[in-house]
Amino acid sequence: MPAMLFEVSGVVVPVWLPPLVAFVISLFTSMVGISGAFLLLPFQMSVLGYVAPSVSATNLVFNLVAIPAGVWRYAHEKRMDWPLAWVIAAGTLPGLLAGWWLRVHWLPDPRDFKFFVGLVLLGLAVKLLLKRRLRAPEPTASIVADAPWRVIPVLSIALVIGIVGGAYGIGGGSIMAPVLVAIFSLPIHGLAGATLFGTLVTSVAGVALYQFMPAPPGMTTQPDWALGILFGMGGAAGMYAGARLQKLVPQRALEIGIALVLGLLASAYVGGYWLGR
Numbered sequence: 143m144p145a146m147l148f149e150v151s152g153v154v155v156p157v158w159l160p161p162l163v164a165f166v167i168s169l170f171t172s173m174v175g176i177s178g179a180f181l182l183l184p185f186q187m188s189v190l191g192y193v194a195p196s197v198s199a200t201n202l203v204f205n206l207v208a209i210p211a212g213v214w215r216y217a218h219e220k221r222m223d224w225p226l227a228w229v230i231a232a233g234t235l236p237g238l239l240a241g242w243w244l245r246v247h248w249l250p251d252p253r254d255f256k257f258f259v260g261l262v263l264l265g266l267a268v269k270l271l272l273k274r275r276l277r278a279p280e281p282t283a284s285i286v287a288d289a290p291w292r293v294i295p296v297l298s299i300a301l302v303i304g305i306v307g308g309a310y311g312i313g314g315g316s317i318m319a320p321v322l323v324a325i326f327s328l329p330i331h332g333l334a335g336a337t338l339f340g341t342l343v344t345s346v347a348g349v350a351l352y353q354f355m356p357a358p359p360g361m362t363t364q365p366d367w368a369l370g371i372l373f374g375m376g377g378a379a380g381m382y383a384g385a386r387l388q389k390l391v392p393q394r395a396l397e398i399g400i401a402l403v404l405g406l407l408a409s410a411y412v413g414g415y416w417l418g419r
Contacts, residue, residue, distance in 0.1 A: 150366035151192045151200065160369065161376025164204065168380030172212045173388040174396050175319035175334030177205050177341050178377055180266070183259065184407050192366075198245055198309065199352030199365035200373075205345035207374020209338050212381030216335030221389075223336040225287040226296070230318055230340030233300020234307060235347055241309040242351040246363055260411030262306060262317070267404035269320040270397050285328055285336075292326065299325070304344060323397070330393050335385070 145154045163185055168178040179201045186192040186200070216222045248254075286292050303317045319337040322328045349365060357363040388396075 148366050148369040150196065150362070150364065151186075151190075151194070151369055153186075153190045153192050153366070153369060155190060157372070160372045161379075164208065164373040164376035165380040168208055168212075168377040169384045169387075170396075170399065172338065172381040172384030173334065173391055174330050174400055175337035176400070177209055177212075177338060178380070179205055179341075180263065180317075181403065181407070182373060182377075184263075184411070187259075188410075192369075195246055195357070195361060195363050196352065196365055199349060199363060200367075200370040202345045202348040202352065203365045203367060203370025204373040204377055205341055206349060207371055208377025208381050209342040209345070211378040212385040213335060213339050213342060215382050215385035216338070219385075219389075221331070221335055222339070223284050223286075223333060224339075225284045226333060227336035227339040229286050229293055229296050230300050230336060231343040233297040234304030234318070234340060234344045237301050237304020237307070238344055238347050238351060241305045241307060242348070242355060244305065245309040246357055246361065254415075257412060257415035258309070260408045260415065263404045264408035264412065266317060266320050267401045267408060269325075270323065270401035270404070285322075285326075285333060296322070296326075300340075307341075307344065307348075320400075330396065331389065334388060338381070 144156070146157050147154050164178065164182060167181045167185075171178040171181065182204060183197065183201050186197050192200070213222070286296060299321055300318060303321065307317055318340060319330070319333065322333055322337070323330060352363045352365060355363070
């Protein structure tokens with residue numbers, strides 16, 4: 143099949159490749175409450191050569207298309223913690239505007255942004271690896287409704303994560319999941335659906351910011367809708383399958399696998415920054 147040119151991003155790639163990559167990534171990441179956008183961004187930057195600020199917006203378009211399938215599956219199986227989902231969304235939304243400004247005005251250079259991405263990925267890996275020393279409690283009906291004292295800390299953390307997620311193009315939920323696991327010692331099986339939902343809500347606002355907010359002269363921040371939707375189609379299938387299979391996979395195996403991938407990517411980006419690449 144011939145390659146296709148995506149005009150906004152300038153990417154030339156076979157049509158089958160984006161949905162295939164997104165399916166594989168989302169199949170595994172959706173099991174731990176992560177959309178897969180955090181791994182899709184390095185793929186776009188390093189493999190496809192898409193390093194303009196609009197890559198963050200394209201990543202958020204992927205979330206809009208891919209996440210609903212996973213959220214529906216978790217809700218259908220009554221494994222959705224709705225109170226936690228709304229707390230995450232309420233906390234991350236205000237940080238999106240600051241995150242957008244950070245990406246457009248402070249981190250437009252690809253090398254600087256890769257270093258920023260590397261630090262975010264490294265933080266995620268460390269949190270997941272440290273979680274191995276904690277014992278997760280059994281899932282409850284609602285992580286925040288059954289423990290109201292958690293609402294303010296979760297909201298505060300979500301606000302900071304919203305800033306990082308808005309700049310990174312992942313909506314925030316992808317960072318929220320390992321933070322909840324590491325800091326609050328919460329079980330992945332009880333929060334995965336909620337963090338995906340939070341990512342979906344904040345991604346809607348994030349796409350609007352990148353699409354309509356003014357950018358510096360000569361800079362394109364609008365998403366490549368065609369490429370984002372193509373990624374999202376594969377991601378939707380992967381998230382649905384991942385949400386359905388999650389209850390069959392041990393939590394330890396999921397966390398270690400994701401942490402190793404995060405660590406490798408973080409090392410490549412941070413190391414490349416110091417080596418001038």
